[in-house]
Amino acid sequence: MEYTRLGKTGIEVSEVCFGTWRFGKESSGVVETTREEAHDLLDAAEEHGINFIDTANTYGGGDSERWIGEWLDERDREDYVIASKVYWSNESRFSANLSPKNVRAEIEGTLDRLGTDYVDLYYIHRFDDGTDVERTLATLNDLVREGKVRALGASSMAAWKLTKALWKADARDLQPFDVTQPMFHAARDETIDEYLDLCADQDLAVCPYSPLAGGLLTGKYERAPDGEVIAPDDSRGSLFEEFGEYYASSRAWDVLAEIEAVASDLDATPAQVALRWLIEQREFQCIPIVGARTPDQLAENAGAAAISLSDAQYERIADARQA
Template sequence: MTEMEYTKLGDTGLEVSRLCLGCMNFGSGQPWMMNDEEASLELLDDALEMGVNFLDTANVYSRGESEEIVGKAIEGRNRDELVIATKVYGKMGGYPNGQGLSRKHILDQAEASLDRLGTDYIDLYQIHRWDDETPIEETLSALDYLVETGKVRYIGASSMAAWQFSKALYESDLQGYERFTCMQPEYNLVDRHEEENVLPVCESEGIGVIPWSPLAGGFLTGKYDRDEEPTEGRATEDDHTEARFTDENWAVVGEVRAIAEEKGVTPAQVSLAWLLHKPVVDSPIIGPRTIDHLEENVASLDVALSDEELERLESPKSPVWSREIAGL
């Protein structure tokens, strides 16, 4: 059985498992979610037993349901051994101040997340997106207050332009506010636009990187075929996943499949191994829906890739960033 590995999150002293368990699947309301609390708790328990100590959720995932399930999973466990991450920004109600990154919304939602998680503190509290309508100084001040009062240990960010992230880091340094220690970008073998955006900032500033969608919504698992209409998976429900069906991306999948066959592993394991070989990446956020998928993902830690194999995987496309490509 694969032994879990651990690493420091960016330049911090915080140790996290090399794979982070994404908890967006734990909840109900969408066909691609697990829609089964008992099965969700079983998967969470198995992940924790395998050594995954890093769990990532958000207040908007099933409108708090995901956080509640995570809270049940960690109840009775040694809290000191766990790193719990959640997020704030998304719409939690159709009323004024029901979304965004105002001081009011952040402080209100931090308390709500703590209640749902059943914990006294959040290890990593992340802004889910950039808020054009709230000054970044107000957002940073509120996050700094949460750290000062002990309700949050570290703060992070997700999915934004490099200039926005750089501005936030600069303002933190200028005002003496708590600094973002982590970035959560979309990053995988076919979505490499962040190599031309926020990843260089993270590398130069010692920011931890925990990529979301490391398997491109299932596209990199090899479950789809170029000449066949998808009949299952995210591509049947998610335009973002189906939009990946381009010539360049199919060429990437071809190399993933070939290397997987040569090594006697799965395409998903090769795709995750590529991310794990990136020095800037600390802990990809996996989103398995079954125990078999969880075990398959964890086994990617045992897959070694040579420089030649890394080049084969990357050569079919060149990274380009724009707000449209990034979905911002």
């Protein structure tokens, strides 16, 4: 595994981040990742040199943070970079929002569940239109000053809202967001481009979720003659009714075909190539968040750090995305 500085934070992280949003998550009545499976996956991440772990206060109703905390209890906390999020949680006794009162309540809950004194990276999960962003930023700034948070991030939101938050932080001399977490993958349409241009201009690190388009870019799904997605049993495509509409555009199938061709050239898997294309982004730092369901899947994803794309291979995938 290769390591890099996370944007302007000074924090050293692996080129691949392990996402734990499936921990304790139920889909169609099925728990996607149990406590035992979660610990096995964390062991696998450790084995493959992944030190960057992403969670949130709301994942699994708090179980994701709890299970990570149990796992960390047997290790040196300083060896791991833990990212969590605030907002969208029922764990606080206050209304879910980004008011100073709720942010304070949520960070204490997160620290308690993780069994730690600080989180390395703290995202706002979404923009809260009902709270003055300056009040939220001032509270987050205090958390950094108090040592409960090392760096700040912003997950998905409109580019203009991120711009507003960055401007407010600069104008008031508050801790800015240094990392973003949008949904981005090689098959994502051009609606994400304005957001990514902003990240490039402001030198923000990008840690995208769904980097494999819900698994479509692994090549495990097939396209039926009628355009429907043929999904393996127990895959996300079989559990998520809107999978095809959400991920399987004509563009996505074209991108997948190019990724599979490059993978054949490199003797790699489509998942590794799709992840490597993100890691090698030209305009901004990109560290994809992978959400493997098995240790074997995680090992495959970690293998993206061991391959490289030629300029021509990179451009073939980029061109397919723009077609």
